[in-house]
Amino acid sequence: MATNNIPGYYWDEKKRRYFKVEKGGTAPTDAAWSSDSVKKRKLEDAASVEALRKLNLNKNRIVRSQAVNQPIMGGFFARECGDLDRDQPTAAFAQGLVHKGMIPLADAAWGSNTNIKHMLVVGKGHRNDICTAYATLDESTVLSSYVPRDGKDGRVHRRLIADHVRLPEHIRPYREIAVRQISDIKYSEKAHRILVASRSPSSGVSTMIFAPKRTIDPADTRPYWLIGENGTTLYMNVRGYGDSTYNDYYANVVCPAPRGNQYMFMVGSSRGLLHCGMDMSMRWSSPWGPGHYYNNSQKFRDIFAVDFQPDHPEVVLFGGRPGYLFAGDTRQKANLWHKLALKNTITHIKPLTEHQVLVSGLQSMLCVYDLRYTTRYKSSSFEVPAAVPLFRVDGYQNAAHINIGLDVDKASGIVAAAHDDGRVALYSTRTGKRLKSRDVDRIRSRYRAIHCVQFEPFSTDATPTLFVGEQSNISAYSFGVDNIDDEA
Structure with missing residues (x-):
């Protein structure tokens, strides 16, 4: 193979031959083998090599600032450059969540070998940094406990309860009530009632109701809510009866009705939806109650999720197994309600706005639907096509758990979802992206799904x-x- 490094000669690639380098006076015009052209090319090649060397050096000198990767500071920089990130406030809040301690519900000597089955934390109504929690470890006993917070460092600890109660025995969790096969615990703010649903099969749907006592005197230093012996109150069992021929009625979920709704709460059962009025009478809302259920027994079995539209308190959303999302006005007859067909069993329903709703379910389904752009059908026919979500949250993991944790903070746009491997992840309700959170991402329960x-x-x-x-x-x-001390 010919080379072009012979002194005094020039190798022409096109003509595939050598030319003797000539001076400018004897060589043809614009000849590539003239001495001036050869010198010019040597200078250009040397400049190109030097430019490439400097470029490779500068690659290692230019490093992206770590501050740009942070949600708060980096988001401000991006905004100044004209790049708007819809998840900037959401990501900043998620990253700032810090573990602030815990309240044990069981002594170390006989600690539970499973995660808390059902839990309710109420902070409304208190006059100081304290919440009240109701929970069950075994689905048969409701325990109550204060969740106080240190005003200096913001940490919660059981020893702080002594600052709010008068008797030492009130420091430990208090046994409120025994209920067979507890399926849900909620709080009705407008009626000030704790609602405890039961999954125990019988001839009717059962919900236990009790009202915690409250301190009336503003000068009283005790918590506004009283638990323990000072908070003992009457318990009431409200039942919605079905067909006496069958004994397989039970409650899966209870949902308090908001202000502006005529009812106190609604119950999702094994055979449809029930409502309880302010007079403590429970009746069937859906057409799948007594006398109607078995006509569609293979297509409608359980309701696992119930919630109300935030801007329309009379509109209820509910669904379960199989995967049908129902929407209805409680002032209308149930046969006028509409439904959407989904691909999997529904476990949670969380309305986000007037039109958008977050739905989770089995087979790792976590989607946001816009009801304005989804065809809805009357409930008289079950042959409906599957709805298409606005977007699907990738990364959510729940193959087969019905009782699995999930909640939404609408103000920040964050959904906290438990995975079936014992972890908890934060996602954006606006885009579905996973949000980083140092302490929340460290959660890993040894007993699998939280x-x-x-x-x-x-x-x-x-x-x-x-x-x-x-x-x-x-x-x-x-x-x-x-x-x-890290606070500026």
Whole structure:
């Protein structure tokens, strides 16, 4: 193979031959083998080599600032450059959630060998940094406990309960009531009632109701809600009866009705939807109650999720197994309600806006649907096509758990979802992206799926705290810092 490094000669690639380098006076015009052309090419080649060398050096000198990768500071920089990120405030809040301690519901000597089955944390109504929690470890006993917070560092701990109660025995969790096969615990704010649903099969759907006592005197230093012996109150069992021929009625979920709705709460059962009025009478809402259920027994069996539209308190959303999302106005007859067909069994329904709703279910289904762009059908026919979601949240993991934790904070746009491997992940309700959170991402239960996840603010906070039922402990994750001395 010919080369072009022979002194005094020039190798022409096109003509595939050597030319003797000539001076400018004897060589033809614009000849490639003239001495001037050869010198010019040598200078250009040397400049190209030097430019490439400097480029390779500068690659290692230019490093992206770590501050740009942070949600808060990096988001401000991006905004100044004209790049708007819809998840910037959401990501900043998620990253700032810090583990702030826990309240144990069982002593170390006989700690539970499973995660908390059902949990309710209420911060509304209290006059200080304290919440009240109701939970069950074995689905047969409701325990109550205070969840106090240190005003200095924002941490929760059981020893702080002594600052709020008068008797030492009130420091430990209090046994409120025994209910067979507890399936859900909720709080009705407008009626001030704790609602405990039961999954025990019988001839009717059963819900236990009780009202915690409250201190009336503003000068009383005790918590506004009283638990323990001072908070003992009457318990009432409200039942919705079905067909006496069958004894397989039970409640899966209970949902308190908001202000503006005529009912106190609604119950999702094994055979349809029921409502309870302010007079404590429970009746069937859906057409799948007594006398109607068995006509569609293979296509409608259980309701696992019930919630109300935030802007329309009379509109209820519910669904379960099989995967049908029902929407109806409680002032209308049930046969006028509409439904959407989904691909999998529904476990949670969380309305986000007037039109958008977050739905989770089996086979790792976590989607957001826009009801304005989805064809809805009257409930007289079950042959409906599957609805297409606005977007699907990738990364959510729940293959087959019905009782698994999930909650949404609408203000920040965050959904906290438990995975069936014992982890908890935060996602954006606006885009479906996974949000990084140092302490929340560290959650890993040894007993697999976590059943209880709830956003609830302390009465003095503008942002909510994430409460997670890890083993027999109620863990708190609040926006803040690890050490109060780190605050500027």
